[in-house]
Amino acid sequence: MRIKRWICLCTLGIIIITSGAVRWATAKDFLIKQSGLLLIIGGVGAVILSIEKIIKVFISVLLPKQEEKIVDIIYQKRQLRWGPRIVAIGGGTGLSTLLHGIKRYTDNITAIVTVTDTGGSSGRLTKQFNILPPGDIRNCLVALAETEDLMKDLFNYRFKNGELKGHSFGNLFITALCEVTGDFEEAIRKSSEVLAIQGKVVPSTLESVSLLARGKDGRIVEGETNITESKMKIERVFLKPADCRATSEAIQAIEDAELIILGPGSLYTSVIPNLLIKDIQEAIKRSRAIKVYVCNVMTQAGETEGYTAFDHLEALLKHTYPQIVNYCVVNNAPVPPELLARYREEGAYPVSADVEKIQKKGYAVIEGEMIDSANYVRHNPQKLSALLINLLQRDLI
Incomplete structure (x- = not known):
């Protein structure tokens, strides 16, 4: 292994350091003191060199032909650690999609996630265990995970039979941790450690909140799932209670951010609910970060039926204030005809830019x-994240 020579050099370096330290501490003559200092410096150099060589020998034996790859990984991790401070606000598939790309550029990302989901596994667990809905949180954790694919697949695994039918393993895992720790935030932190995620995932609030929507026909519908299933054209959405407080981690992340991203995701049920929390609105208003709204690619039946990109932005401003964003990101790529036909059956169409x-x-x-x-x-x-990072870099120049 050619390791003996470097162990000997390391030992020699330690002896030289000791000898130099003794000489520097006991000698009265200035030149002898200086020679002691030179011995210390030389000994430290020998120790550092030998340790570096020993590590390389072990890598070459345990991981042959991967030395360069490991160096690249270390360099990449160091770059990510010093990456831009980014906050992404939303929920559902849109937010987790964004996180998949953004994590390639920074470790300093915080996902602020809505907690108004009432459907499927999340809704059942919320009612049964009186916890906040874990589904959107789980999606974001998996999106930021650096673990093996098996662990990601495990967290996303959905039971198909029995009493657990419809539940995902990740939702059950977060629920169990919440029961063990007695704290939803702590359950998220522990799940983050298991998945070795980059950045943080935090709920927008720790209070039990319900989303209400008033339709253009005057109807009031309560519950995220009920709102989506009603397919009514929405006039405005509300939170109950209206005075719920944001989490301290969410506020701190917004205050420290260089880039704040709203969306993509369901406009009325994923993006806007977070912004209805006054603390979050105020924090964004105080922030000097670049603020971007990422408009959806497709409309949603009822909810944003017939909406253009301007209509999406207008709805966002109607629920907040004019300075909530500086930029609006819109897609201008055509949608393949075969997919258009499928979406048309669901009442969804491309958002006009x-x-x-x-x-x-x-x-x-x-x-x-x-x-x-x-x-x-x-x-x-990847394309969306590259565009956002380029925007940030251009603005900082």
Whole structure:
């Protein structure tokens, strides 16, 4: 292994350091003191060199032909540690899609996630255990995970039979941790450690809140799932209670952020609910970060039926204030005809990019071909993230 020579050099270095230290501490003559200092410096150099060589020998034996790869990983980790401070606000598939791409650029990312989900596994666990819905939290944890694919698959695994039918393992895991620790935030932290995630995932609030929507026909519908299933055209959404408080981690992340991203995701049930929390609105208002709204690629039946990109932005502003964003990101890539037909059956259509209307409102527009249309029409995480990082870098110059 050619390791003996480096162990000997390390031992010699330690002896030289000791000898130099004794000489420097006991000698009265100035030149002898200086020679002691030189011995210390030389000994430290020998120790550092030998340790570096010993590590390389072990790597070459245990991981042959992967020395360069390991160096690249260490360099990449160091770069990510010093990456930009980014906050992404939303929920559902849209937020987790964004996180898949953003994590390639920084470890300093905080996902602030809505906690109003009432459907499926999350809704059942919320009712049974009186906890906040874990589903969107789980999706974001998996998106930021650095563990093996098996662990990610495990967290996303959904039981198909028996009493657990419909539940995902990740939701059950977070619920169990919440029961053990007695704290939802602590359960998220422990889950983050298990998945070795980059950055943080935090709920927008720790209070039990319900989402209500008033339709353009005057109807009031309560519950995220009920709102989505009603397919009514929405006039406004509300939180109950309206005075719920944001988590301290969410506020701190917003205050420290260099870039704040709203969306993509369901406009009325994933993005806006977080912004209805006054603490979060105020923190964004105080922040000097770049603020970006990522408009959805497709409309949603009822909820945003017939909406253009301007209509999405207008709804966001109606629920908040004019300075909530500086930029609006819109897709200008065409959707494949075969997918258009499938979405048309569900009452969903491509969002029209009425750029001039947005610009006349006073907001900068960033256009790009950002869709991934392999099986579904959604944002491509790599393309979207690259566009956002380029925007941040350009603004900082």
